[in-house]
Amino acid sequence: MDLGLQLSFFKYQGTGNDFIIIDNRLEIFPKNNTKLVAFLCNRKFGIGADGLILLESDTMSDFKMVYYNADGHQSTMCGNGGRCIVAFARKLGIINDSTQFSAVDGLHSAHIANGLVTLYMNEVDEIRSKPKYHFLNTGSPHHVQLMEELDGMDVKLEGAKLRYGLYGQEGSNINFVQKVDNDTFKVRTYERGVEDETLSCGTGVTAVAIAMHHYGNTSAEQIHIETIGGPLTVSFQKKGDTYTNVTLTGPAEFVFKGEIAC
Numbered sequence: 001m002d003l004g005l006q007l008s009f010f011k012y013q014g015t016g017n018d019f020i021i022i023d024n025r026l027e028i029f030p031k032n033n034t035k036l037v038a039f040l041c042n043r044k045f046g047i048g049a050d051g052l053i054l055l056e057s058d059t060m061s062d063f064k065m066v067y068y069n070a071d072g073h074q075s076t077m078c079g080n081g082g083r084c085i086v087a088f089a090r091k092l093g094i095i096n097d098s099t100q101f102s103a104v105d106g107l108h109s110a111h112i113a114n115g116l117v118t119l120y121m122n123e124v125d126e127i128r129s130k131p132k133y134h135f136l137n138t139g140s141p142h143h144v145q146l147m148e149e150l151d152g153m154d155v156k157l158e159g160a161k162l163r164y165g166l167y168g169q170e171g172s173n174i175n176f177v178q179k180v181d182n183d184t185f186k187v188r189t190y191e192r193g194v195e196d197e198t199l200s201c202g203t204g205v206t207a208v209a210i211a212m213h214h215y216g217n218t219s220a221e222q223i224h225i226e227t228i229g230g231p232l233t234v235s236f237q238k239k240g241d242t243y244t245n246v247t248l249t250g251p252a253e254f255v256f257k258g259e260i261a262c
């Protein structure tokens, strides 16, 4: 691309869900340039990532998170990206070990302890169900489907069928789940906007944990999730029909920084 821009960026990953993060407090980033974001996220021609995140100033909280999928479009909440931007904000010295920041779905609290980032997610009080799957929104829309076995599944193929077949233009992320024991589940996710399987999806595993509890597949309120990119923990409390104090905990790691002319 030849926009005459010299961009400094940081690459982060949370259980293999990887992001380009840009400090946009000086508002240098052309936010409506879909082609630029898609180029930066492209793994062959650009830097490569599942999504791009801008850290911006906010009057209500420590900072604001603006999230784009790899297709270049701004999207809904990203749980792993939320954990990564918290680690980035600490690296920049904007926060210490705890914070409150604003995202597309509202304010989120988070803290860092023992090398892991815990992010508070929105409450969930609506889960729609069909015989073979559940649908809920944990900041992003998620289809949750229990399977006998995930190994050997073509998640890109099966996920795309459901994402386009069931959810129309708006689409949904698609999570396939295998129960390991009462409080452990394996999850593989097809992500809308990446249009492929990613190694992990934070809002996705949150949706899985809540759906598995709601439909009696677990009695635990702290659920261990095995993603291809590593382990995540989701905890919550059920009060009446509402899942509250929902947290997502896991690693969020700096990978490298760089500059790109575009």
Ligand SMILES: N[C@@H](CCC[C@H](N)C(=O)O)C(=O)O
Pocket: 017, 069, 075, 076, 077, 078, 079, 080, 081, 140, 141, 173, 191, 192, 193, 194, 200, 201, 202, 203, 204
């Ligand atoms: N990777 C994310 C989810 C990002 C948003 C998603 N692709 C969508 O558009 O709904 C996560 O960790 O939650």
